[in-house]
Amino acid sequence: MSRQTLIPLDDRAGWERALDGLPHAFGHTWASCRAMHLTTGWPTSLYVWEDGSSRFACAIAERGGPGTVDVVTPYGFGGFVGTGPEGGLLPQWQEFARARGYVCGYLGLNPLFVPPVCRASGDYGEHNDVHVLALDSGPDRLFARLSGNRRRQVRAFETAPARLSADRERLAEYFLAGIDDFLRSRGAGYASLLGGRTWRALLERDEVFVLGVEEDGSLVAASVFAHTPYCGEYLFGISSPAGRAYSAVLVWAAALRLAESGVPRLNLGGGVRRGDGIAAFKERFGGERLPLGALRQVYRPAAYARLCAAAGRDPGDRTGFFPPYRAPRDGRQATGGAS
Incomplete structure (x- = not known):
């Protein structure tokens, strides 16, 4: 039986326990995510998926209001990290994201620790190197x-x-x-x-x-x-x-x-x-x-298409800033998301 939990920033001890034993970078830590939250103000949590001997975690931040919330990895080299069989990780994460009402997600992935299932996903794309x-x-x-x-x-x-x-x-x-x-x-x-x-x-x-x-x-x-x-x-x-x-x-x-x-x-x-x-x-x-990549996922296609149309963006284009309806008007950081 799998279990999915969100650990908020105000539970520092729980966040650090969840990462204990998982190879991870500074961008996954409570300290880094709290520091980024002080600028963004976005609700920030550690998503944890457990299934038998498997345990994976990913720091996420929510932005937007009701009906428009999307999810991103906080600034830094974060993304999914974990140990054990990972076959159910992404399908169950996507179910979780839809249940939370997220429209879409930009999940940057640390090239040192990215689970193979993420690179194999059709939502995965590379945009840089480290x-x-x-x-x-x-x-x-x-x-x-x-x-x-x-x-x-x-x-x-x-x-x-x-x-x-x-x-x-x-x-x-x-x-x-x-x-x-x-x-x-x-x-x-x-x-x-x-x-x-x-x-x-x-x-x-x-x-x-x-x-x-x-x-x-x-x-x-x-x-x-x-x-x-x-x-x-x-x-x-x-x-x-x-x-x-x-x-x-x-x-x-x-x-x-x-x-x-x-x-x-x-x-x-x-x-x-x-x-x-x-x-x-x-x-x-x-x-x-090493290639630097991210998952660009859409959880609510109708809402996503509507938001892209309102911003004059092509909902079928996932090659630039993601989601395209949040792209800066001056073109800065054109590779997408918050990572």
């Missing part, structure tokens, strides 16, 4: 996999007139003061423009750390990383013009720190689009390239 470092291969192999330019950057920093900083309080202050302007100056998608309460909630977590570089006593760059026992993630980075050259050094320093802590992998993420400059920067660390 680059993942195998930290458990050892520092020598990690270094050998760096591109020639990356190796030169790491070695050059050893004699550079700059130094690494791990001063948590000082780095958090620098990051909070500069992150909004930094992202806007680079035309970041709206999902990256998170509120100050979200940034503060992230930076106060033990699972999150910040590394920075200072020159002549002044910070010029800072990068934020998060981790679970199963993987680390490069979350965000900012820099002054003088600090841009240190981005690779900060990623390398974080990789060594996570490896020393026993974290087996570091997900660097990808670019805004496949093959762009950001993706090329991450590719030069020599990690494994």
